[in-house]
Amino acid sequence: MSFELLNKFRDPELCGKVLETLRTELSGGLRFMEVCGTHTVAIFQSGLRSLLPEEIVHLSGPGCPVCVTHESEVNAFLDLAGRDGVIMATFGDLMRVPGHQGRNLKKAQADGARVKVVYSPFDTLKLARENPGDLVVFIGVGFETTAPTIAATMKMAREQGIGNLRVLCFHKTVPAALEALLADERAGIEGFILPGHVSAIIGLEPYRFIADKYGKSAVIAGFEPLDILQALLSMVRWRNAGEARVVNSYTRIVSDAGNAKAREIMYEVFQPTDALWRGIGCIPGSGLEIRPDWESFDAGKEFGIVIEEGPALPGCKCGDILKGIKRPDECPLFKKACTPANPVGPCMVSTEGSCAAYYKYKLD
Amino acid sequence: MSDKVLLDYGSGGRASQRLISELFLKHLGNEELNRLNDAAELAVSGRIAMSTDSFTVDPIFFPGGNIGSLAVHGTVNDVAMMGAVPRFMTCAYIIEEGLPMDHLEIIVASMGEAVREAGVVIVSGDTKVVPRGAVDKIFINTTGIGEIIVDPAPSGDRARPGDAVLISGTIGDHGLTILGTREGLDFQARVESDSASLNHLLIRLVRELPEVHVLRDPTRGGLATTLNEITHSSRVGCHLDEGSLPVRPEVAGGCSILGLDPLYLANEGKFLCVLPGEDAEKALEIMRADPLGRDACRIGTMTDENPGKVALITRLGGKRLLGMLEGEQLPRIC
Numbered sequence: 001m002s003f004e005l006l007n008k009f010r011d012p013e014l015c016g017k018v019l020e021t022l023r024t025e026l027s028g029g030l031r032f033m034e035v036c037g038t039h040t041v042a043i044f045q046s047g048l049r050s051l052l053p054e055e056i057v058h059l060s061g062p063g064c065p066v067c068v069t070h071e072s073e074v075n076a077f078l079d080l081a082g083r084d085g086v087i088m089a090t091f092g093d094l095m096r097v098p099g100h101q102g103r104n105l106k107k108a109q110a111d112g113a114r115v116k117v118v119y120s121p122f123d124t125l126k127l128a129r130e131n132p133g134d135l136v137v138f139i140g141v142g143f144e145t146t147a148p149t150i151a152a153t154m155k156m157a158r159e160q161g162i163g164n165l166r167v168l169c170f171h172k173t174v175p176a177a178l179e180a181l182l183a184d185e186r187a188g189i190e191g192f193i194l195p196g197h198v199s200a201i202i203g204l205e206p207y208r209f210i211a212d213k214y215g216k217s218a219v220i221a222g223f224e225p226l227d228i229l230q231a232l233l234s235m236v237r238w239r240n241a242g243e244a245r246v247v248n249s250y251t252r253i254v255s256d257a258g259n260a261k262a263r264e265i266m267y268e269v270f271q272p273t274d275a276l277w278r279g280i281g282c283i284p285g286s287g288l289e290i291r292p293d294w295e296s297f298d299a300g301k302e303f304g305i306v307i308e309e310g311p312a313l314p315g316c317k318c319g320d321i322l323k324g325i326k327r328p329d330e331c332p333l334f335k336k337a338c339t340p341a342n343p344v345g346p347c348m349v350s351t352e353g354s355c356a357a358y359y360k361y362k363l364d
Numbered sequence: 365m366s367d368k369v370l371l372d373y374g375s376g377g378r379a380s381q382r383l384i385s386e387l388f389l390k391h392l393g394n395e396e397l398n399r400l401n402d403a404a405e406l407a408v409s410g411r412i413a414m415s416t417d418s419f420t421v422d423p424i425f426f427p428g429g430n431i432g433s434l435a436v437h438g439t440v441n442d443v444a445m446m447g448a449v450p451r452f453m454t455c456a457y458i459i460e461e462g463l464p465m466d467h468l469e470i471i472v473a474s475m476g477e478a479v480r481e482a483g484v485v486i487v488s489g490d491t492k493v494v495p496r497g498a499v500d501k502i503f504i505n506t507t508g509i510g511e512i513i514v515d516p517a518p519s520g521d522r523a524r525p526g527d528a529v530l531i532s533g534t535i536g537d538h539g540l541t542i543l544g545t546r547e548g549l550d551f552q553a554r555v556e557s558d559s560a561s562l563n564h565l566l567i568r569l570v571r572e573l574p575e576v577h578v579l580r581d582p583t584r585g586g587l588a589t590t591l592n593e594i595t596h597s598s599r600v601g602c603h604l605d606e607g608s609l610p611v612r613p614e615v616a617g618g619c620s621i622l623g624l625d626p627l628y629l630a631n632e633g634k635f636l637c638v639l640p641g642e643d644a645e646k647a648l649e650i651m652r653a654d655p656l657g658r659d660a661c662r663i664g665t666m667t668d669e670n671p672g673k674v675a676l677i678t679r680l681g682g683k684r685l686l687g688m689l690e691g692e693q694l695p696r697i698c
């Protein structure tokens with residue numbers, strides 16, 4: 001995309017006008033949630049948060065894959081990281097996620113575990129080829145955005161006869177989580193700003209239930225201030241007209257149909273399953289597991305990993321925050337026991353996490 | 365001499381002497397250094413500013429300079445930020461065995477050029493050669509001494525509400541150049557380090573405006589971190605105006621590709637100046653008259669709101685916290 005076009009979506013004057021219209025047309029409060037961490041950061045970084053009318057309540061949702069990775073999943077990959085003959089491969093943002101007793105991959109690495117940060121799942125193919133005597137285990141964390149690339153990597157490994165690559169599959173899918181949030185009345189969410197990247201894969205269809213079943217609105221939006229403002233204005237207008245709608249307004253990137261090819265690869269290798277979300281608990285049908293005919297790649301099966309609900313981290317309010325019931329600065333540990341340098345919960349670890357964004361950008 | 369630096373050259377024996385006379389004295393020599401005494405005899409008077417810094421930059425050569433010139437600029441600037449005229453320097457080289465001799469020569473030669481430009485003399489030095497792998501190619505430590513010419517000297521704890529915040533030019537050039545070169549990235553437009561000695565410009569500034577409260581070079585951690593340090597030690601707040609921050613379009617472009625923020629990138633030829641609001645225009649005039657301050661502008665104001673914190677007024681007119689550099693966005697830049 002050209003810089004000129006992008007600049008248009010950042011133009012202060014245009015944004016000012018939309019903001020003005022939003023103020024005039026706003027009838028009562030609006031509780032909206034952005035699902036995606038990139039939106040959270042964009043809302044803070046541009047200063048939009050401080051400009052929105054006070055009646056608009058901004059909630060940060062479960063849209064950062066690091067934040068929703070369950071404690072039990074974190075402990076599983078930390079345990080695996082210490083084993084002989086295992087090389088853990090991961091995206092960098094998992095390195096500092098704290099598990100049991102503050103352990104994390106960085107510390108495991110210092111203790112001698114072999115952990116390799118990769119920039120793309122495809123890098124694991126080379127890693128596996130170069131270490132034929134070891135098992136390379138990739139930590140599959142992420143949403144519909146990352147799952148297709150990992151599926152493609154597994155297919156490539158099979159084609160190339162690479163037998164020592166495994167995937168620890170903790171993928172989650174977004175629409176089922178949104179349904180769980182809507183079903184919980186406490187958050188009182190009236191509208192969603194839907195994630196751009198996830199939507200590029202799944203398209204508009206899987207979100208229809210938001211309007212059809214729950215009578216709420218949602219907009220697939222880009223990450224520039226104008227995108228976000230226009231999404232909010234649309235939701236206010238629909239409400240004023242007594243309607244609920246689900247609309248794709250990020251058409252410069254996302255097609256209504258999504259990316260069929262990516263979905264095909266994803267579902268060739270994975271199938272839906274129940275998943276545990278940190279702080280939220282089990283959401284039926286919201287995870288992906290490796291299909292039986294791809295079982296030889298499944299690190300979970302091979303190592304007999306069991307993911308189960310355990311006692312929550314004492315004090316951490318990640319669950320209420322992901323559900324939109326509390327704001328990060330309402331957590332008693334926020335900025336005290338829990339900081340980006342020393343995170344207690346994952347919402348503080350990931351740069352896209354809502355607690356980290358509040359810490360970094362919010363003026364008291 | 366051999367075409368590579370050998371361990372022998374650090375032995376203190378004949379090989380060391382050859383390295384010192386044929387290379388170091390050739391480029392850095394002066395009356396005092398040439399005596400090769402154990403210590404230098406200096407004539408300095410009054411209040412003195414002294415600063416030391418070690419340079420471990422990777423890569424050692426980059427567009428706009430190299431580790432040798434950088435080691436001079438960095439220390440000269442640190443001394444000058446105290447409202448002092450830098451006079452003398454020392455330098456210590458720790459060289460990895462096997463470094464090509466012609467690389468060393470380029471580095472020492474550009475150090476010589478940099479000290480002459482800055483008008484300082486190197487009065488004492490040291491060379492060590494360590495086994496392969498014990499350091500990364502070459503590390504240089506420099507210490508500088510200068511005479512403070514204003515009273516009170518500019519200091520990080522002297523910012524007051526109402527003071528203007530000025531920057532002497534565009535930000536992020538050095539940091540992006542280093543990162544880009546290190547990662548082998550090929551930016552469409554050329555970016556270049558701004559590494560330079562600022563002492564002549566700074567001396568002129570404090571001579572004409574001795575009221576300057578704070579001078580700082582926003583090196584590691586960038587403008588954002590430096591401003592945080594100032595607001596913290598002065599217990600004032602700062603409103604920084606995003607729209608007026610000078611950033612070269614090619615730097616802005618490179619940053620957006622790499623997901624970096626120019627506000628946190630290191631600079632090596634820029635300074636921040638905090639002074640009473642009414643002197644701002646005069647200060648800008650002085651800065652802009654010098655090629656090193658051509659793009660100087662006012663970027664913010666110190667306030668009594670949110671003491672210890674920097675608030676960024678965004679282009680949209682919103683307000684948000686601009687914190688210190690968190691974590692390791694830029695590992696070991698200098």
Ligand code: SF4
Nearest residue numbers: 036037063064195197
């Ligand atoms: S993975 Fe995608 S949807 Fe999730 S936070 Fe990152 S950008 Fe947003």
Ligand code: SF4
Nearest residue numbers: 317318331338345355
């Ligand atoms: S501040 Fe820390 S402990 Fe509290 S919810 Fe956020 S991540 Fe969890």
